[in-house]
Amino acid sequence: MPQASPRRLVALDGLRLVAAVAVAVYHYTTFWHLDGEHVPVYFLPQAAKVTVYGFLGVELFFMISGFAICMSSWGRGLGDFVASRASRLYPAYWVCIVLTVTVTAIFPIRGYLPLYTDHTLADIAVNFTMLQEPMGVPGVESVYWTLWSELRFYLLFAVFVVVPGITYRRTVIFCAAWMVAAALAPAIDNEVFTMLTVRHYAPYFVAGITMYLMRRFGTTPLLWAMLGLTWPVSLYSLGERVRLDPGWKVALWPAVLIVTVCYGVLLLIALGRTDRLSWRWLTVAGALTFPFYLLHQRIGYIVIRYGHEHTGLSVGVLIAGTVAVMLVPAWLVYRFVERPCGPRMRDALRRGAEAVRAAAPRPAAQAPAPGVVPRRRDLALAELRAWAELREPVAPKR
Template sequence: MLPSARQVARRAVTAVPLSNAYAGRANSFGFLRLCFAVAVVLAHTAVIGYARPLTEVVDVAGLGVAGFFGISGFLITRSARRSSLPRYLWHRALRIWPGLWVCLLFIGLVVAPAVWYAERGHLDGLWRHPAGVVNFLQANWWGGYRQQGIVDVFRDTPYGDQTRRSVLDGSLWTLSYEIFCYLIVAALAVVAVLRRARWLVLVAAVLVFGLLCWNQYETLRFGGSTYFTSGSLGPLPLLGGLSKIWFLRFGFMFLVGAVADLYSDKLPINDVLGIAALILTGWQTLEGHLFGPALLAYEYAILYLAVRLPRLLHSVGQKNDYSYGIYIYSFVVQQTLAWLGAAAWGFVGYFAVVMVFTVVLAFLSWHLVEKPALRFKDWTPRLRRSAPPSGGAVEQPRQREPERAPVAEPVPVAADAPAHRS
């Protein structure tokens, strides 16, 4: 029986706390992650295959990546509050590094040698070159995208001609931002801010929002970023340099997601606010101003959709999460197919074949690497297992939270320069 108009209107204005609306696995975060990953692939299809943006106004890839950070901030903060620090760091390491390591090995030991050999008929000069395979693996092994290419592999693709350098997997550049956000949450957990002083996180979000507003004002008035958002942070150990402006944008989405979790008992969710947030986000995105104060509305829209989308979508990504694999493999698949001339098949044909190969690699990554690695989530070193209780709090069994697969905007960033938008 369909609800009456009065029932629909009553629900639209009735607010419930996010803590009540969000119940374990009854959410659409997996579906949203998949949508964000496909958005990144779609945007890069135009950039990599045809050396042009998908649209002149809307940063589709940036929209997808910011969405990933918004989801991550919410879920990762929940994980940090419910786990001990070693367990939290162990979970984050298992989720990022095994999949990344196999992807890097696939690029360095399969893709790059195959392309190099096809063009030269030998593998001389590929391995120990200053920009060779060995240095590529060492520079990027821990999540910092500090070497974008391998010698001149893919230098002759449309994207290589545009950037005038070798770029094998530009999607990896935001992993360093993701990891840095994880470490900040870990630090907040160590000093008990997440448990005893959550108001400090809210204050930080308000201050960063003010900086975001000021940067937007300066950009619209003078056409450039402020001093606080120009240049880069670092270089950080293993991660390299972080662009200040992109750290502000992605970090704000992560921070607001964290606040949403910490104040989920007070954050109201209703249809009026959700639809208003969607309209505001869409309007500012079409105006080219998403990466300003509108990010606050975008985060609310994501949380609203996560708990309000049809239940049919709740199962997407719950058991098998392919979004991370799609994210980390799509760029190199697109470069390989562009090198083979697949862009000549037209945008739709090129995108379709890219998705086929990307999904296959994401499927293999999940079932052969990521999922097996996650089976070690509850592993405990033998010394810790055998140690007698020390009188401290005992970690209780808890419901398994959905895992967040990190993503990144696929356009690479030089260590000494701000990120480029797709």
């Protein structure tokens, strides 16, 4: 199959930043005690009932992730896939842990969010592995729970798609099988199976993958059917996500509308309706998204608390200013950590993978015994296999 180099989709980068800012505004305007006594709705009685839906930025993140991971993995082997993902996540993640622990130790604030606990050195050390969630260790930031969902998606995609070789057919089968497994998880009622299938968020990842297949190979009735299946399943899971208790009843219908709009916007990107956008600042915005997401919560709380105590600014202005302020350390992490360290780590991991492949013993080729004729069944299977390869759809040239 001809492999075209993926084009940078600046609209996708901009959508990432929208998702990150939505999550940040949600955190700044719900649950925590902004002044040590009152939750933000005390200061923002109307706005907080709208910004509470910012938690849906996580669902948008997962859709974008399905799209982007499928796009960036095409034509790559397992070694490249692992090197790419690890070098993209870990350098910024490690530095953000250090920054968060340092800032919160220097500027401690109490009584702002009951979910947080004091972290021991052992807790912080486990956080560096990114496996604190399955190990039952509290995250340095509560937002780190989404990384565990991402890692499970990477694991499934690597094992069932990347290792055997990524193709259109294999990716479609993977998406269909994953959706079936996620739908059956409640009936099976097995904790390990539910965990592996990422039950609540599988529809979003699958939707993103499906939309990338539409972009690469064009729309087909099968892909439309798959995308149409993910939408109601995701809405069903959404019912559990809106069971929040910020002090008022959170209605379901705005969440349904927002998720539907997210589907529509990503679909427009997939179908090429935004390809004419060439604003370079959107690419930078997309690059800031990951460190901004990792840093925004606890440090942002500190900025808002100290701003509220020492300035006469309104709470709304403080929250908007904090979002802008948190983009500064995010840019510093991107510029001085991700950009220089990511490629070096990726190259080192690739060299390690190549060394492992070079050192692996190769089985000696066995020639067929003299006079042995292949069975008709083997020949038929070989012909079917060749026919299947010829039937792979070819990506249209753009």
